[in-house]
Amino acid sequence: MVGRCDTLPVANLIDVTDPGDERLADFRDLSRADRRPDRPGGRGLVIAEGVVVARRLLASPYPVRALLGVRRRFDELAEDLAGLEVPAYVTSAEVMAEVVGFHLNRGVLAAADRAPMPGAAELADRSRCLAVLEGVGDHENLGAMFRNAAALGVEGILLGAGCADPLYRRSVRVSMGHVLRLPFAELRPWPGGLDLLREHGFRVVALTPRADSVPLRDARLDHGRVALLLGSEGPGLTEGAIAAADGAVRIPMAEGVDSLNVATAAAIAFHAAARP
Template identity: 50%
Template sequence: MVLEYVSDPADPRLADYTGLRDVELRKSLEASRGLFLAEGEKVIRRAVAAGYPVRSVLTTERWLRSLADALGDALVYVAGDEVMSGIAGFQVHRGALASLERVALPSVPEVLAGARRVVVLEDLVDHANVGAIFRCAAALGVDAVVLSPRCADPLYRRAVKVSMGSVFSIPYARMDDWFGGLAQLRAAGFRTLALTPDQAATPLHAAGLRDRVALLLGAEGDGLSSHWLEEADEAVCIPMSPAAMAAGVDSLNVVAAAAIACHGLMTSVNLGSI
């Protein structure tokens, strides 16, 4: 490690970490500089283990000790709690922030090769939802995630945090063509299942959840586009309580739906069928 001590939250060396409260600025910086932030020892360890180059780490003397073995020859800024708490958005109890370089994503065909179960996210806008779905997908044995061209970024800080670092452990790719995206999945031998709240669709547990299945999840609120719904091989739904439907509770949020569907995918492949 190369240690540098910092005593001023406004120190220009900390530019990667400052301005965290300004969401628009942050998004723009993260994309244009090709960096992303990981927060907390566990998540930083996962990012480093996944091979992302470390630009720098910002931590305190106390937390440095528990992270040191993972940091190789990284540049580490060490600061006191008073500097840390001057950096907007920094939570002292998480102890460390790392700025890492993005690497080139694999292509869609590359992540599909060898995968049996994939989740496809169309235009999700909420970074926390994207992170939570990655966490579910990783825990429940999904092999890869494919994002529509406009889907929110899994390496945005909040997505990384909510995913607990699962965005580093599950391969993902971003389509460059929304319109022809499902054709690309089918060409790779995947059956596409569109998850919809429409209770007239095939119930999840009755769908043919065999090998090489791509589960399509739509945006918060609007759900899947009509183009993808129509083009998918089958529309599937999670059966709701009739009493709840009558009372106007007509859908699950996308993370809950994703969790149930990913569990269904895993159980069906392991057990033959649900």
């Protein structure tokens, strides 16, 4: 970390004053659903917002294409950028807002291409504790689950049917960039693909409020290979997914209380099963 931008040479800092500059194409109209580069139909770019998340993107396997930000944020990123051969466009907060389409408090963006990820079999090979998600279509819940999984020692996430894209900008942000560090893969077919986990010696344990499930604290999930199967807020896991699991656990809840937020419930289960 350096305090001033002139204490380290930062490669490729390029001043930009024209919001129409074609070199800023990766960052244009981030809030317009039909043109966003990070959406299906867009260019599938990975967009990181803010110093902390941009730093995680720079340290990730995703090939960074460019950065856009105000000078103060590049000062903070000086060490991370040193020697990096990508353009870093320096501009004002006003020009930045005009380019991206909204006012960005975090002051810096980084754009990267997607990259091939490990397959489900490879993740199963090298992990003791995985999370398997079904129907988590909310980008913020998905991002929060990645953050909690990374913090609590879950080694990877498998995406069953109906999950949102973890690399969508809002998931990246809410995860604090941990979607860029924690490996994930699609698991197909669904839920038949759970067999792959069993073949690798995993117990597949569904988290569900059903009365016949075992209280989490009695389930002894802290040994052996465990895959925690988690559904979405509201509908929860499908019958098919629960039937395809080896067992079911629940978090005992007070009567008359809405269920916990899904990422909070997941964190409780991660703490019970994973070891950082």
